[in-house]
Amino acid sequence: MDLQIALLLAQDGVTNGAIYALLALALVLVFAVTRVIFIPQGEFVAFGALTLASLQAGKLPGTLWLVFGMGVAITAIEVALALNERHLRRIPLIVLFNCGLPLLLAGFLFAVSPATLPLPVQVCLALILVVPLGPMIHRLAYQPIAEASVLVLLIVSVAVHVTLVGLGLFFFGAEGSRTPAFTDNSFEIGDALLQGQTLLVVVCSIVLIIALYFFFERTIYGKALRATAMNRTGARLMGISATLAGRLSFTLAALIGAFSGILISPITTIYYDSGFLIGLKGFVGAIVGGLASYPVAAAGAILVGLLESYSSFWASAFKEVIVFTLIIPVLLWRSLTTRRIEEED
């Protein structure tokens, strides 16, 4: 291995690591706020990339029907609740918000041909289609059992994951897709050729991480999320709704996931079930941070990316073994150094 190969491998590792870092942050965020170990995080990656790909192929993405179907389910639940509580005036708003908006979106997609739109508009459309899945999944699957134990929430996560993968196969088919690159520029650095898209992934990830930092530090919603993460009961006493915090964290997780998918789909082929493995590697990163620390989780995810890249050079057959074995010494080290805090209430 000479220096050039080492540099190329490092570049590859950092690119993948940047995506894992984004997912690790989303996982930490969701876990801190809602105690949900969000296994379906990776599915947003696949759904984001494949929705964009089917928009570009001129097909109506199946995600649209999923958003619509979940909107109808939520409407049914909310209307039943409103009737029960005799809040009849809320009903039109509920119907309009949960059924009307998806219908409007469907009408828009039918009216224009998405394949002819410029790329940034397509990206926005894909995000508009995928991101609502986050809060909707929260409303349907997690909000009714918000007080359940971590184990129950984990089991629900597995169920949501399996359901979404099945729907992904149904919507997008078994074969993968790629989307065209955002930029075809490439740069020479020494002997190595640096692809513009690779650089874009890293830059976008850093920008997104900085934006998240400011969201948590400077905005009232970000502070509310942090407060909920620190102490759920205390935050509720201060008037912060746990439901709102949960919904917000799921929206952010979906946004981060879908955006990561759109970022990497020009570099690699994405399949309906690719999300799981990508999410799992983000999870290893999040574990390094103890599912609590954002900077350590991000650093851990970059480490996973680098480890993966170098091990695929030295021993490609054992790559996954090496990456996932990393979790054992990390867990050992964490359980020996951290004081165990019981927070099961």
Next chain:
Amino acid sequence: MKIQAVLAGWCALTAIAGASAVYAEVNIGVSLSATGPAASLGIPEKNTFALLPTIIDGQKVNYIVLDDASDTTTAVKNTKKLIAENKVDVIVGSTITPNSLAMIDIAAEAETPMISMAAGARIIEPMDVKRAWVFKTPQNDAQMATAIVEHMTNNNVNTVAYIGFADAYGEGWWNEFSKIAEVRKIKVIANERFNRADTSVTGQILKILSAKPDAVLIGGSGTPAALPQKSLKEKGYKGTIYQTHGVANADFLRVCGKDCEGTLLPAGPVLVAAQLPDSNPIKKVALEYVSKYEAAHGKGSVSTFGAHAWDAGKLLSNAISQVLKKGLQPGTAEFRKALRAALEGTQNLIGAHGVFNLSAQDHLGFDQRARVMVKIEGGDWKLVK
């Protein structure tokens, strides 16, 4: 109590009546991988069963299609269910080699013939008491690997690097290819693995490039096999790239795009059916399948994997009509035994993938006509003459 007893009796009666009605028809049990990692192979197979004849020699034929989710345990469970509950006369399946291997024991124990749609030669070799009940329709990996090695020796390729799936498919190809290449004096100088869902193969590709091979063979199936090829081109590799017949579907061309120009692969003749010379007997059968499939699922939707299911249907309708002529009743052990013998005795049956000439020792029965070399040119498959 009385009502319950009457109900139970009534249920039992209808069950018997229902069962005897079913017995008069031929039941074909199918277990394939329509979901999970092998879905891109299993879905066209599943679509093909809807196109197979439902009446053979005036006898109604039922196809009971189950999905095994590319999972070995489910494949075994499906087989048991088909035999015990549906009383099938023959089993078709599964899509992939590990599942098919696991199904052999159950089919043989129930003395039910089984036709696999998976490539692995181990499904029918070495021939023994159990495998006497087992047949298969896809070409053996060895047959396809020989075609690649032949093409390599004819084109002065001396050193080859291999990169394949880290699963049974990639391992199987590595075993066959490295064996045949050694005999033909081709040096294999790198052996790498990658996963179906990998987002990057940069490490493996850099290692292959540093070995400077004349050609690279990619042992993968479907669109995932495009990733190493795209990485090789991106890093400026100029040599020849070979793929396996696992990539022979339209999605591969769509995902790989211009990076696949000039790629060579062995495939069943159905892939380039229209380009076959008119003298080739396979052309007519293959074109019939292609037109039937595309009429149902749209132009360009056909893949070679579905054709394996079509060939299984061909074998079956030929054998079933022979057995029916003997006046045997479907659903009986005698029927299954005769069906097995009829399958084994198949001679000169033309399928979409080749000509079947089965024997007691060879339960596939393909010859050289069952494979052609294909080149990707202008985003389409071109027959290499």
